[in-house]
Amino acid sequence: MLDNKGHPNRLGVWGWLGGGTWGLERYLYTLHRLTGLGLLLYFLLHIVVTSARAFGPEAWAASMGRVSGGVFVLGEFLVFAAFAFHASNGVRLILVELGFAIGNPIEPIYPYRTSVHEQRPLALGILVLAGLVLAAGGYNFLAHLSH
Amino acid sequence: MRDQRLWTWHVLAGLVILVFLGLHMTIMHLDIIFGFFNPGDAKPIDWVSVVGRARMGFFTVSYVVLLGAALFHGLYGLRNILFELGPARGVKSALNVVLTVGGVGLFVFGAWAAWTAGVLARSL
Numbered sequence: 478m479l480d481n482k483g484h485p486n487r488l489g490v491w492g493w494l495g496g497g498t499w500g501l502e503r504y505l506y507t508l509h510r511l512t513g514l515g516l517l518l519y520f521l522l523h524i525v526v527t528s529a530r531a532f533g534p535e536a537w538a539a540s541m542g543r544v545s546g547g548v549f550v551l552g553e554f555l556v557f558a559a560f561a562f563h564a565s566n567g568v569r570l571i572l573v574e575l576g577f578a579i580g581n582p583i584e585p586i587y588p589y590r591t592s593v594h595e596q597r598p599l600a601l602g603i604l605v606l607a608g609l610v611l612a613a614g615g616y617n618f619l620a621h622l623s624h
Numbered sequence: 625m626r627d628q629r630l631w632t633w634h635v636l637a638g639l640v641i642l643v644f645l646g647l648h649m650t651i652m653h654l655d656i657i658f659g660f661f662n663p664g665d666a667k668p669i670d671w672v673s674v675v676g677r678a679r680m681g682f683f684t685v686s687y688v689v690l691l692g693a694a695l696f697h698g699l700y701g702l703r704n705i706l707f708e709l710g711p712a713r714g715v716k717s718a719l720n721v722v723l724t725v726g727g728v729g730l731f732v733f734g735a736w737a738a739w740t741a742g743v744l745a746r747s748l
Contacts, residue, residue: 486708493708510705517698524691524730528737530678531744534671541669557653564646567638574635613654620656621667 500593502600509566512559519556550618557614565607569599630700637697644690651677678745687738692731699727 486492493510496503529540572578573596580595651660652668661683662673677683703723707716 486710489709493705510701513698513701514705517702520694520698521730524734524737528733530674531737531740533744537671537674553653557649560645560649564642567642571635571638613657614649617654617656 502593502596505566505569505600509563509570512563515559516556516563519552519559550622554614554618557618558611561607561610561614565603565610569603572599634697634700637693637700640689640693641697644686645694647686648690674741675745675748678741681742684738684742688735691734691738695727695731695734699723 488495494507496507526540526544529536569578578596578599579592583590650658651662655662655668661677662668662670663676666673700723703719706719711719
């Protein structure tokens, strides 16, 4: 993707970070990218940290000891939250890309209508789904903390 | 055409991640609710749980598949974001090399760790 063919992103980072008045779906796009970058950063570190299991129980305990404590628990919960949103929104993006939940094609008659309002129930649905997954994860994290 | 093919792989990798990372998150972070693959009262990151999963060939395979799919999905997504910032052609080429070499290197290292952990777990 994406060689710009005559329409370069002159706004730089703000070109994709800022949603202006484009609506909910545009902010879901921004959040999808931010959570994706966060998950990628965590994942790259996760590969290194969890590779300690190949060296036996002492190495594993030492590696887990280096990433334990309050800050890491909070970080882990944020990673779980990012996963809940990124996965749910990813399902929406795939469905939309395949042509589901965007309504039927209509004649382009002025004033033109977008399919955004057709997509809105799906967008709200995935937010509810992400919220349910997050609530389950939050319960699990709090239950561990209280043990 | 090449980018279209890579984008299709990006979407397919997302589906693979949805399945295997969903399973991983359920085991690791919804353990009190579901309790999958964690023996007794052990936490998911306790050595006994790690060894128990590593003994199962399914987990070794799923870790390697997830590793490959997530590295491709994540690094290709990062490449798209960086390319949208409009870097010069030389920077794009350098990014392609760095992300490809870095991704392959991490895949080899992570796959080695998953395989070695499986061998170690079965020898205990």
